[in-house]
Amino acid sequence: MTAPAVVIEGGYAVIRLPGAARDELAASLAPCPCVAAKSTATAEARQWLLDALSDPPVRVPLHEIHGLRVALADCPCRGPQPGNTIRHRLSAALGKVRA
Numbered sequence: 606m607t608a609p610a611v612v613i614e615g616g617y618a619v620i621r622l623p624g625a626a627r628d629e630l631a632a633s634l635a636p637c638p639c640v641a642a643k644s645t646a647t648a649e650a651r652q653w654l655l656d657a658l659s660d661p662p663v664r665v666p667l668h669e670i671h672g673l674r675v676a677l678a679d680c681p682c683r684g685p686q687p688g689n690t691i692r693h694r695l696s697a698a699l700g701k702v703r704a
């Protein structure tokens with residue numbers, strides 16, 4: 606499995622994903638159909654990422670990294686998830702970069 610590559614460039618965290626990982630991530634960003642309360646902020650962050658994925662590389666302003674990582678967390682209805690999903694891997698990669 607390929608890890609997303611995240612580097613700091615010019616005040617942004619720049620995410621590069623192989624095509625297959627990009628497709629996997631895009632699919633995983635679909636809203637969970639459950640009735641659990643959804644955060645508007647995380648829904649907006651996921652939609653932003655989805656839009657950004659269509660025009661790679663994705664550039665995340667450094668102050669948005671935390672919010673994006675929150676948005677990459679799984680819906681609570683899913684319970685414990687394996688730690689190797691594309692969302693986990695991207696969140697981990699974003700957590701390693703330092704402004």
Ligand SMILES: [Zn+2]
Nearest residue numbers: 637639680682
């Ligand atoms: Zn859910």
